[in-house]
Amino acid sequence: MPQRGGPLAGVRVVELAGLAPGPFGCMVLADLGADVVCVDRPGGPGLPQSAALRRGRRVVTVDLRSPGGVADVLRLAGRADVFVEGFRPGVAERLGLGPQECRDRNPRLVYARMTGWGQDGPLAGRAGHDIGYIAVAGALEPLGRAGQAPHAPINLLGDFAGGGMLLAVGVLAALLERERSGVGQVVDAAMVDGSALLTTFLHGMAAEGRWPGPRGTNLLDGGAPFYDTYATADGGFMAVGALEPQFYAALLAGLGLDGDPELPDRDDPAGWDTLRRRFAERFAQRTRDEWSEVFAGVDACVTPVLSPAEAPGHPHNRARGTFVTVGDQVQPAPAPRFSRTPAAEPVPERDAGGVAAVLREWEAPR
Structure with a gap:
């Protein structure tokens, strides 16, 4: 019988409030059932935060500049399984909340550090944002159209x-x-490391000679006309990923181009510009919904390009419950899914009632 609550039910996490990556990582832990207590600062962590990233938490407000506030957080760390901080290197130590202080109280504690550049290296103490981390990691340069500047994929x-x-x-x-x-x-999670890790496939492809060209000219970066997006008559877009021969054949059939003797060989990059022009002409003749209907039920790997606002309404996403309503917001549901310990539906962040209330609860046997 499924036991709803998630596979991490009973795991206790202390999260020092921060910006995007740390809150997202702790959101994932909370989605999977962990009891995450977010230690917020008076006035919040700085830049405005998305309520979605803070779902599933209980929140306490603590002044980390006061000895009493630091002592409270150390008491929480003493009863937690995981401690997460996202300061620049050395800041947690200066506050008296570094790995040594926390693990002296709790040798079983997993102390996780979320930074952009990591805990060491020439850039470790420097400020940064997503675009800079992925630039240095080699993950930004390949993104974009041929002959144009690299394009950052949001963050x-x-x-x-x-x-x-x-x-x-980690x-x-x-x-x-x-x-x-x-x-x-101690877990040292750095965005430059993680972004580099995401490019493993590209390094392998390049070493094997299967990623030979500059940005926007290769198989999976918009260079191939059968792996690209196309504008439709109503200003929408269709995504085409017809890599395998059988899917490519279904694409041509859907576009009414099968059997056309003037189509170039799809495997010859010299003809890709012509193929792209022909595909673009066809897609421009109908609306996105009309093309969606043409390719519905057909294994051509052709799908409508949906906005984040549209995605929850797609029949497949509705059937799977890929999106849920948290408070008054529609948000992605927890993932992945578990057969025996499924995650509960997430709830908005809520007040924990203070550090003392959390400590009383965490003193109880698990």
């Missing part, structure tokens, strides 16, 4: 995939290892 690669998700993976691995060793450790 999804550095902050969230290379940052917060890497943090969550925490989970350290918790698993703790079951064998009985002791915790």
